Amino acid sequence: MLGLLSNPMNGMPIEATKAIVPLGIGLASAAFLAMKAVATPKFPNDKRIPMASLRPGDSSHDNEYNEDPNAFIKRCEEECGPFFNVFLHGFPYTVVSNPYISEVYTSGDFSHLDTFEDLTSMMAYFNTIRKSNKHNGLQTPHDIVRNILNPNLPMFTPEIAKLVEENLEQELGRCPVEKGRILVKNPFHLIHELVAKAMAHVFVGPEVAKSRQIVETFMSAAADFGEVIGVHAPTSKWRTLALRLNYKSFHNPLQKHLQVLVDVSTPVVLERRRLEALANETGVEWERPRDILQQLLDNADKYGFVDLEDVCAHILILIVISVHTTADAANSMLYYMAAFPHSMDKLFEEQQQILNDIQAEREHARQECLKKGEPINDHLDPAHDKDLPVAAVKKMVHLDSFIRESFRVRAEPLSMITNRRARRDSTFSNGYKISKGASFIINARSGHMGPEAGEDATEFRPWRFVGKAKTAIKVGPDYLPFGMGGHACPGRFMAIMELKVIGALIVTKFSKVEMQDPSKTKMALHSRLGEPIPSGLKFFIRE
CATH class of the missing domain: 3.30.43.20 (Uridine Diphospho-n-acetylenolpyruvylglucosamine Reductase; domain 2)
Structure with missing residues (x-):
């Protein structure tokens, strides 16, 4: 069993470590870092x-x-x-x-x-926060995604879709509305909030995810890392050395985020342990929570985790490398929708055709129930025929092509x-x-803009990949946002799923998206990862 309440940092509470002088790194470690930096x-x-x-x-x-x-x-x-x-x-x-x-x-x-x-x-x-797996780079986070997250994605997807829809309506409800248009001055913040809440639900479960502190930690962890390294990466061996020494100091914000995650998770995990023990005593099967936190606790020995804090550290690492990038890609998708407004009509047309087909399937199922004299259950209630199910999102090949093309052109x-x-x-x-x-x-340009893309490779053609075996998750030399080969990003399956859910909901609720400042369109379409776009968006409510 994990030491759920063991003191962090080898017996020293995180708050106490903030007072430690960075010189505690030791001469041997400093010499090693210096050699690495050279x-x-x-x-x-x-x-x-x-x-x-x-x-x-x-x-x-x-x-x-x-x-x-x-x-x-x-x-x-x-x-x-x-x-x-x-x-x-x-x-x-x-x-x-x-x-x-x-x-x-x-x-x-x-x-x-x-x-x-x-x-x-x-x-x-x-490595300033994790106690295990320090010498295998990102192998453990990748294994967690491949072995735990991806196999459970079909289970998580409906929950994510429901959360994104609820939070989208909530966040848009706070924005000013004028003549059927909703003005969103900072679309990235809105999308960032949606993605952070959805990922918090998946990674740490609804009890932990309901904490505002957790949502803010999930939103800011990656941005804080960017602030630590500065606007530009180190350009000399001495700045690299200074940066690594600084990570050991009280200026490292990752320790603050870890403390938040541990503090909020601890009572939830202890309550889960209590309920599990009670179920075992009474001979009742305990319904295990399905989130990643619980699955990592159950597989602690397999991954070599030391205690709850170590588990939280690995979850936080996954958050740093996933939430901000997914939100950035979703935000970019919205600006491409604004730049190519005719795409919204085609995406809505496709969506309605898929929903009509699903409605016909549901009606057939209802008729079969009537023939057999069976009651029509809530699942087949006609009132839900036009709900946007996950099955519909998966069938939206034009939306998938739109997402892949926006990645291709923006790279x-x-x-x-x-x-x-x-x-x-x-x-x-x-x-x-x-x-x-x-x-x-x-040179991503040579692949993305190469002959395989066609003669019009420099242009954005939203339906370029419709009817081709090139989905938004399929990597290759002509599509490198997720790398390729054995080291291709394993998190792309969840990222693309979230992008599809967000895109489908936007198409459902709005007939058009416009740039508040059209002069910033080119800048928006070619923005680099993390660059702010100095223009809000206007969303036209679909009647």
Whole structure:
């Protein structure tokens, strides 16, 4: 049994650890971090890989890239081909384009975690709160998603859909209404709230999720990490070292969030233990809660968890890497709906056709009951024929295509999320030799805007993937928002499901979405992850 009330941080309460001087890290640890920080990324030794030329007066490629990423990549491709070196974001990178993208993702020779750790020291950040699994990176969170969350997604989906609908109506009810239009000044905050509440319900259960503190923790945990590392990732080995030392100090907000999660969860878990023991004593089968918290407690030995705090720490890590990104994608979807208003009509038409088919199936089932003399149960009540069930959302292939296309077009050409580090000397199929320690970044433009997308690849075509075996969860070189290969994001199934539910509800309730400031449309459609969009949205209530 887990030590539910064991003191955190090896017997020391979290509040007490905030008073510890960061020098407690120790000389040995500091020396190790210093050596790690000195491991600066470098170009491959193969001199055949060309360097992209710099504009006169530029000392790096940052300015040209930031001015027009696609134009910069196109110039480099024409000048250098599918492989070229750049100085970007303070680091040297080798850009890998199609047709060699798959070799990076499917080979065990290249590590994403190594380079991401150099940029953010995220593992050092997470390891300040978890007591177990400190040396396996994100393997345990990935295993939790693959082995527990994804298999139970069919069970969670109806609950999530109900929560999203209830909270959407609640949040929109607080916004000003004028002539059948609802003005939402900060759509991201609204969507962020919906996603946080839904994920809280799944991860920690309704008893814990009802706490406002928990919702706020789920909403702010990722943003706080962004504030800790700053607007830009570390650009020197010394800033990286300082960042890791800072994680050990009382400036680490993750410890505050962990304390909230532990405080709210503890009485709920103790009550569950009491009810389970009572059921065992009376010979009654205890109905186990279905949330991830309970399943992690039940599988504590399998994952090596130390106590309740350790379980909460791993849940918090999952929240940091999922809630904000899902909300950002859903927010982006709304702006694409605003930029391409004709899409709403087609999505609504598809939805109504699916609901009509479901209504006909339900009517057939009612008639069969009457023929057999059986009563028509509440499940077949005609009053619910036009409710939006999860089954309808799954059948909305145009909505799925819309979501995939918005991901495809919005993808940043050279995103830090796609960088990799060579773990050993290796050779690509074109003969280029890659030395250990060289850093790569994937040219998503070459895949997303390549021939496979069609001649109009640079355009947003919402129905591009209708009738094709390319759903919003299917990864590949031409669709990289979730990576690909064995390390593709396992959380994409839940993320896409949430996006579909939100999109379907928006189409149900509103006939049109408009930008409050149309001049910001281009900025909205090509915003990077986490960038604020300086325009609200107007939602036209469907009559």
